[in-house]
Every structure is written in structure tokens, then in C-alpha cells.
Amino acid sequence: MSEIGNKLNSNAAADNYIIKNVLLETGFIKDATGAFINATETALYNVAVESGKIAKLWTGNAGTTESDIVDAKGFLMLPAFKDMHVHLDKTLYGLPWQAVNTGRRTIYDMIAYEQEIIPELLKTSTKRAEQLIDLMQSYGTTFARTHFNVDPTSGLHSLENLQKALDNLNGRFNAELVAFPQHGVFYTDSAALLKEAAKLDSVRFIGGVDPYGVDRAIKKVLDFTVSLALDNSKGIDIHLHDGGKEGLETVEYLIQKVEENPSLKGNTYISHAFVLGRLDQKTLDRIAESLAAAKIGIVSSIPFAGLVMPVPTLIRHGVQVLAGNDNIQDHWSTFGSGSMLQKANLMAQLYGWSSEYDLSRTLRFATGNVLPLTDQGEHSWPAAGDPAEFVLVNASCSAEAVARIAPVKAFAHKGDINWTMEG
CATH class of the missing domain: 2.30.40.10 (Urease, subunit C, domain 1)
Structure with missing residues (x-):
């Protein structure tokens, strides 16, 4: 040493x-x-x-x-790094290496697979969450917004095991928790469990995933999520992978609900929002203006396999953009290093931010805008x-x-x- x-x-x-x-x-x-x-x-x-x-x-x-x-x-002192979207509860980190099985092609395939593996993963999820946090801290991350599964297979055990991991760290890592219905709110009857999780002081956000793609019910899911957030003074963080008119309808309806409930402004986020990367410029500008007015943030893992998110446009319109690793060695993605500085570097390359000034501004995506x-x-x-x-x-x-x-x-x-x- x-x-x-x-x-x-x-x-x-x-x-x-x-x-x-x-x-x-x-x-x-x-x-x-x-x-x-x-x-x-x-x-x-x-x-x-x-x-x-x-x-x-x-x-x-x-x-x-x-x-x-x-x-x-x-050595140069920089603000500590913040991972604003990660899943600490179901990492495979700490287990033997395995890449993603590309044979599981649909969200329903993945839900069925999770229902199969979660009981075994829960047996060691506390230890592996601690190991993953150690990895993230070695890259300078001291804070994370982490989602934890809420579904009939997990119950609230993913939360319980994650909370044990955080407690075992004796306060040396901060996290805000998102109750995440990975298997749908209604597709697997997770609504009652979400209501239970929403009452807990440790839970900061009510999550969601593809109201159309999983539950086939955009308004029903978002109405439930908004009501739960309002009733329990929580924020909202929705995973949205849906594209096309359903993805756009989801974004627009969430904007409408936030405008109707101003207490949600500045406390609502859409993670991924891949549909924004496939809009024509006129529609994108309109949606970005609406997102900024409603103070709805976008949280991105910065995908680039055929899709580059329109981060420069979002920033130009005043939308808060945050970044995270999302998957760090799990059954959803082969990639994800745990390094937020690497995420910033990837963004600089994708968007051509190569000047001294632009590179210095890009650091914000590693530090949560500090x-x-x-x-x-x-x-x-x-x-x-x-x-x-x-x-x-x-x-x-x-x-x-x-x-x-x-x-x-x-x-x-x-x-x-x-x-x-x-x-």
C-alpha cells in the first residue's frame, strides 16, 4: 500500500x-x-x-x-459520483461470469425467467449487493438511486435483503430506494405489494415499467402509480422501453398527470424513455418543452446499439438529465462496469463533446449535475x-x-x- x-x-x-x-x-x-x-x-x-x-x-x-x-x-478533487439508476437487488456480480442469454426475447420471457431464478438469488442477494456497492465505490460512487423488485415471487424480500446490505455498510454509502414492479402492476398482481411498500419511510419513489408493453393499460397503470405516489408523498420513476405511439402516449399522459398534480413536479422521472430517440425533431422539441415545463427528468443508461438518446436536445430545452449504469452484470445486460466516469466518457464520445469546455460540462452526468x-x-x-x-x-x-x-x-x-x- x-x-x-x-x-x-x-x-x-x-x-x-x-x-x-x-x-x-x-x-x-x-x-x-x-x-x-x-x-x-x-x-x-x-x-x-x-x-x-x-x-x-x-x-x-x-x-x-x-x-x-x-x-x-x-490529485484533482471532484464531486463524488452518483449512479442515478441501478438495480442493486438482483445483480449477478459475485457469481461466476455469465453473458446474457439472447434466446429470451420478450418482456414476458424475462418475467418468466425471473420467476424461476429469484428464489435462489434471494438467498445470497445481501452479500452480492454489498460486493456490488464495493465495486461502485472503488470507482468513486457514494450515492445511488436503486430499484428493488416488488412482485409476487419476490414479495418484499428484495427490499429486506437490500436494506440489510445497506445497514451492514454502517452508513458509508447512501441510496434512495425505488419500489419497482418489474413483473407489471397488474400482469402479476403486484398492486397490493406496491401499496405495502409505498407506506415504508425507506422507500423514496414508486416505480413502474412499460404500462403498455407489460400491462397493456397505459392510463390504468399511470393512474394507479400517480395515486399511490400522492397518497404516500413519494416521487415517481417509470421505466419506459416502449416505443411507437404507445411509448409517446405514455410520456404525454404522465406529463398530463404531473401538470394536474403540481406536487409531483421536480419529483417525477422517466427512466430510459427510448421513444424519445425515435421521434422526428418537431415532435421531440414539443415533448422536450413539455417535460421541462412539468419538471419531469429523464434518467438514461446511455444506450447506443442502434439508438442514441437525444440528450443534447433535452438539455437545450431545460430537461434534467441524469445517468446511471442500470445493469451491472445481471441477466438483463452483459454490460455495465459500475463506473460513472466511464458513462460520462461514453456520452462525450457519442455526442462529440471533445473540447475542453464540453468535456468539463460532461462531468455532470457522473456527479448528478454538480x-x-x-x-x-x-x-x-x-x-x-x-x-x-x-x-x-x-x-x-x-x-x-x-x-x-x-x-x-x-x-x-x-x-x-x-x-x-x-x-
């Missing part, structure tokens, strides 16, 4: 400490014409952490002689009072971190620093 590894670990439980030699971004550097950003300005800082929060920032050597010092060795610099190049993070949620990476700036998927050297959650790689 390296010197920084030892030092970080020795301070892992400290409430108050100082990190010296931290590289922070301070602004953009323009070319001679002043029209193009060609570099990012940085400087070495000291960062004081007290009771899990950033207390102050300063340069120079003054105030860095105390015993509780961590030497960051010039950036060190504003669009105008003003320092915005970290600041006194911010939660001490950060990563130290081997990069000179955000743009390089995204372009090269910079190695994560350490991460901090609630101020507690953990070493991940040799410095």
Missing part, C-alpha cells in the same frame, strides 16, 4: 481533518482571441473537513501543521458548507478526467476518506 493509502486510511474515521495539496479548478483559460476555451486553470489548496462537511478552503502553508493532515499529492466550475468558469464547488462528498483522481482537470476515465485514487463519503488505489 502506498503512503497516501496509509494516510487516508488512518484518517478514515476522523471527524475533523485537513487535506493539503488538493488540486482544484479555478477557471477557464481562453485562447488569444478570447473566443475559445483551450484549458482549465487550477491551483493547489488546503481543504478543511469538519463533521462531514467542507469547513473552509485556502492556499499556502498556513494552518497545515496540525497532526490530522492528509496529503492529496496533487460541477467545480459554472458554465461561465466561476468556481462553484467545493464551498464551505458543502457535504464532504468527493473523489481524488489522477487528472489535471475535469476534461482530462472524463476523456481518459481517470483512475480514482480515493473517495470520501460524509467526510470519511477511503483509499482505493496506490498513489
